[in-house]
Amino acid sequence: MNQIHHPMARYLRPGKEVTTSCPGCGEGIIAHSVLRAIDALGMDIDGFTFVCGIGCAGWIPSPYFAADTLHTTHGRPVAFATGVKLAMPDRQVMVISGDGDLTAIGGNHLIHAARRNLDITVLCVNNRIYGMTGGQVAPTTPASIRTTTTPSGNEEPAFDLCRLVEGAGATFVARWTTAHPRQLTRAISQALQHRGFAFLEVMSQCPVHYGKLSREGRATDSLDFFRNQAVRRNQAARMQPGELAERFVVGTLVGEEDIA
Amino acid sequence: MSEQGAVRTGRYFMQGNEACAEGALAAGCRFFAGYPITPATEIAEHMAGRLPGVGGVFIQMEDEISSMASVIGASWTGVLSMTATSGPGISLMQENLGYAVATETPCVIVDVQRGGPSTGIPAVPFQGDMVQVRRGSHGEYEAVAFAPASAQEMFDLTILAFNTAERLRTPVFLLADAAVGHMREIVEIPAADSIERLRRTLPDAEADPYAIKGFLDPDVAPMPVFGRGHKAHVTGSCHDAYGMRNVVDAQALDTFVRVLAAKIRRRTRELAVIETGNTADAQVILVGYGLVGRAAQAISLQARAAGLPVGWIRPVTVWPFPDQELREHCAAARNVVIMENNLGQMAPYFQALLKDQLVWSLPPQILGTLHHPDYIMSHIEEMLK
Numbered sequence: 076m077n078q079i080h081h082p083m084a085r086y087l088r089p090g091k092e093v094t095t096s097c098p099g100c101g102e103g104i105i106a107h108s109v110l111r112a113i114d115a116l117g118m119d120i121d122g123f124t125f126v127c128g129i130g131c132a133g134w135i136p137s138p139y140f141a142a143d144t145l146h147t148t149h150g151r152p153v154a155f156a157t158g159v160k161l162a163m164p165d166r167q168v169m170v171i172s173g174d175g176d177l178t179a180i181g182g183n184h185l186i187h188a189a190r191r192n193l194d195i196t197v198l199c200v201n202n203r204i205y206g207m208t209g210g211q212v213a214p215t216t217p218a219s220i221r222t223t224t225t226p227s228g229n230e231e232p233a234f235d236l237c238r239l240v241e242g243a244g245a246t247f248v249a250r251w252t253t254a255h256p257r258q259l260t261r262a263i264s265q266a267l268q269h270r271g272f273a274f275l276e277v278m279s280q281c282p283v284h285y286g287k288l289s290r291e292g293r294a295t296d297s298l299d300f301f302r303n304q305a306v307r308r309n310q311a312a313r314m315q316p317g318e319l320a321e322r323f324v325v326g327t328l329v330g331e332e333d334i335a
Numbered sequence: 336m337s338e339q340g341a342v343r344t345g346r347y348f349m350q351g352n353e354a355c356a357e358g359a360l361a362a363g364c365r366f367f368a369g370y371p372i373t374p375a376t377e378i379a380e381h382m383a384g385r386l387p388g389v390g391g392v393f394i395q396m397e398d399e400i401s402s403m404a405s406v407i408g409a410s411w412t413g414v415l416s417m418t419a420t421s422g423p424g425i426s427l428m429q430e431n432l433g434y435a436v437a438t439e440t441p442c443v444i445v446d447v448q449r450g451g452p453s454t455g456i457p458a459v460p461f462q463g464d465m466v467q468v469r470r471g472s473h474g475e476y477e478a479v480a481f482a483p484a485s486a487q488e489m490f491d492l493t494i495l496a497f498n499t500a501e502r503l504r505t506p507v508f509l510l511a512d513a514a515v516g517h518m519r520e521i522v523e524i525p526a527a528d529s530i531e532r533l534r535r536t537l538p539d540a541e542a543d544p545y546a547i548k549g550f551l552d553p554d555v556a557p558m559p560v561f562g563r564g565h566k567a568h569v570t571g572s573c574h575d576a577y578g579m580r581n582v583v584d585a586q587a588l589d590t591f592v593r594v595l596a597a598k599i600r601r602r603t604r605e606l607a608v609i610e611t612g613n614t615a616d617a618q619v620i621l622v623g624y625g626l627v628g629r630a631a632q633a634i635s636l637q638a639r640a641a642g643l644p645v646g647w648i649r650p651v652t653v654w655p656f657p658d659q660e661l662r663e664h665c666a667a668a669r670n671v672v673i674m675e676n677n678l679g680q681m682a683p684y685f686q687a688l689l690k691d692q693l694v695w696s697l698p699p700q701i702l703g704t705l706h707h708p709d710y711i712m713s714h715i716e717e718m719l720k
Contacts, residue, residue: 088566089545121564126408138568138579141544143561145411146570146580147404148434154401158408158416161392162366163562184404187397 083110086120088141095134097206099286099294101253101279105200106135108256109171112263123167124159128152128181131207131281132173132200150180153188156195164194167267174201174215178234182214189243189272196266196273199236202281203289210284217321220289237328240274247273247330252301253280255325262327269330278323341389342527349522351486351515352419355445356381357524358493359417363532364443365391366409366416368402370424373457374513375447378419399424403431403444410440411569413537413560415497419445421513422464423454425471432506433472434571436595439550439558441500441535443493444468445509447516450703459703460514462625462676468508469654475592477599479606480508480654482625486520492651498533499606503598504555510653512676514626538565548576551590553597599655607657610649613639614664617646619715622661622685623674624650627705631674634711645715653681658688665689670718672697674706693718 084092096102113120121143125136129149137146147155152170160168170177177185177199188195204222205211212222212229215236219228237248247269251259259277266273280286280297291297308326311319342361349357356378359367367382369375379395386393392409396402402418409416420428425446435442450456451463464471469478479499481492492509500507538547538557544566549559556576559565568578573591581587599606612632614620619638623631628649635647648664650657665671672695673682682696697714699706 088568121566124561137570141566143411143565143567144569145408145561146568146572148430148571151400151404151431154396154404155408157394157396157401158366158368158405158410159412159561160408161394161405162409162412162414162416166562183397184401187401 083107083114086110086113086141087139091139094139096131097283099280099282100131101202101281101294102132102135102200104253104256105198105259105277105279106139108260109135109198109263110140111260112267115260116264116267118167118267123169124163126152126156126159126168126170128172128176130173130176130205131202132171133176135171135200150176151184153177153181153184153197157188157193160193160195168195169267170195170197172199173206174199174203174236175205175213178236178239179214185240186243189240189245189274192244192246192271194271196269196275198263198275198277200279201236201276202279202285204281204285206281206284210288222288236276237274241329244272245274245329246271248328249274249330250276250278250323250325250328252278252305252325254298254301255305258325265327265331342524342530344524344526347522347524348519349486350377350519351483351489351511351517352377352447353381354486354489354522355419355493355509355511355516356385358490359443359497360385360389361490361524361527361530362415362494362497364415364417364497365389366406366414367391367393367418368396368405368409368416369418369420370396370399370402372421372424374449374516375419375421375424375445377516378445378447399427400430403428403435406442407431407435407438407440410442411561411567413562415441415501417443417445419447421447421449421457422451425464425467429467429471433474433476435506436472436476437571438569439504439556439595440506441504442506443496443500443509444506445493445511448510448512456703458513458517460512460626460676461703462512462627462680465510465653465675465677465680468510475596477596478508478654479503479505479599480510481608481651482510482628482653483515484626484628484649485515486518486522488651489515490522490524494530495608498531501533501535502555503602504535504558505599508654510625512625537563545577550574550578551576551594553594553601555598603655603657604659606652606655607660608651609657609660609664610651611664612636612647614646614648615667616644617668618644619670619672619718620646620648620665620668621672621674621711622648622650624653624681627674627676630705634706634708637708638712638715643715643719656684661685662688665692669693670695672711672714674711676702676705678702
């Protein structure tokens with residue numbers, strides 16, 4: 076019988092094809108989009124250094140991607156990536172990590188790398204919660220959502236990550252969701268070709284923690300939410316601020332015109 | 336990267352911090368990341384001026400956490416890298432120092448110590464971080480640290496620190512203080528070709544990336560640096576010899592901790608650098624490290640001139656604690672006086688080592704200053720009664 080190989084399997088470490096993600100997690104979609112983008116660009120994965128932090132999203136490249144990988148301390152991948160990129164400017168340096176890692180404990184490194192316009196790509200998997208530790212509130216958790224550390228509902232507003240890095244000076248910023256894998260893949264391709272600091276926010280479902288605690292529901296419910304609440308940049312420009320409440324803008328927000 | 340101009344051979348009247356920077360350049364350091372802090376800032380300033388001219392990279396980071404992180408990132412590209420700071424910065428670096436130990440990343444950290452705790456007093460010399468660099472990061476590990484006593488040693492020991500870091504694939508500390516960093520003395524920089532420069536071993540360029548044992552060898556594994564197709568997997572999580580994570584197995588943790596520790600512990604003797612004088616027949620031995628070691632030596636010689644049987648020891652290697660050498664040199668003495676510019680951070684290690692002798696912990700009368708000779712002499716006379 077002929078063996079069927081996944082088209083992206085050649086970019087994975089042998090023996091590391093089984094994911095540790097929870098059932099329904101969005102990380103598989105994101106990993107796939109990253110590898111498809113690299114494949115479509117004809118880039119050599121050995122030309123990359125992947126840098127990731129602590130948390131679920133850090134396990135997208137580590138240990139699965141068959142490339143140099145620096146799995147750092149919590150919150151610090153952008154700072155480690157700064158050293159790698161400056162000492163080896165010809166290499167592609169891509170940070171893949173979560174919202175808690177990059178924007179709570181690591182927020183300072185993120186904004187300073189954006190300010191420096193450091194030529195790296197940062198992909199932030201935003202699942203709106205701390206998943207690996209079991210569902211605690213994050214700076215990206217929407218207001219009023221119940222988590223294990225906000226049992227009466229979150230009293231704080233959430234960060235708009237794209238506006239944060241735009242304000243800090245990022246020269247390419249895009250937001251997509253796991254409900255938009257083709258657009259996401261194209262945005263990753265754009266980011267990898269961008270010279271300067273490129274930031275990608277990917278809204279991703281966490282049915283085991285966020286979906287359950289927020290009552291958003293199963294993975295498919297979150298994907299429906301992403302599809303229904305996402306507003307394209309040009310649409311958003313025509314909407315009143317009130318209409319944009321609880322919705323989020325997707326597309327290329329800073330940089331070349333959206334190609335999708 | 337360019338070697339031209341990196342070694343400024345000659346004889347200079349030079350500040351300790353500048354000598355440290357020149358030592359780093361002479362050793363081959365080509366990456367510096369840091370954050371301004373008194374009394375270490377001159378090292379960063381000097382590197383900022385010098386590194387671009389020798390093909391190196393200088394960056395001022397947003398804090399000491401990221402400074403340490405980018406130093407480690409740069410080291411994984413194969414470049415010799417360093418940072419310099421003082422106590423408050425050392426506190427912030429502890430997190431990623433543990434990462435450097437766990438991932439066997441060679442790098443050099445200069446701690447120009449100042450008065451603490453907390454913000455303390457920035458330009459007053461102090462020896463307050465002696466144990467923090469040994470035990471400050473969480474978990475179980477071994478540290479390597481040298482304590483310079485002069486501007487010349489700021490140069491020489493920075494080179495030794497890089498060579499040790501490269502040879503053992505581990506972070507190495509230079510434990511200076513505000514006085515040694517800011518003093519100006521004669522510094523001799525030797526000819527470039529007379530400077531020993533050790534480098535980490537690398538795996539074969541053609542090696543099967545999945546067969547490289549790049550971690551956890553007590554004899555120091557080859558370092559699968561980035562950019563050579565090794566598909567290195569570098570993690571601060573517990574891992575095996577291939578760098579692959581294992582966070583479920585206590586046996587894996589046992590190996591991870593023991594091998595990393597053994598790599599340093601087995602070399603305690605060869606890492607020991609220690610200066611001594613008149614110890615063979617001494618009834619009192621004055622021990623001091625760093626600048627205090629010079630005071631110990633001077634007071635010991637003053638006592639000898641007065642006919643008193645006093646010797647001195649200056650441990651240059653502070654960690655790993657050079658226990659065998661210290662025991663040998665202290666063997667004859669009934670009294671061993673540990674002079675430290677703190678309230679006795681290293682003294683307990685001496686007291687645990689020298690169980691048959693009287694070990695005295697003796698801070699200066701005023702912390703942040705050197706021990707006054709009269710003060711020490713009065714103690715010596717008391718001990719010899």
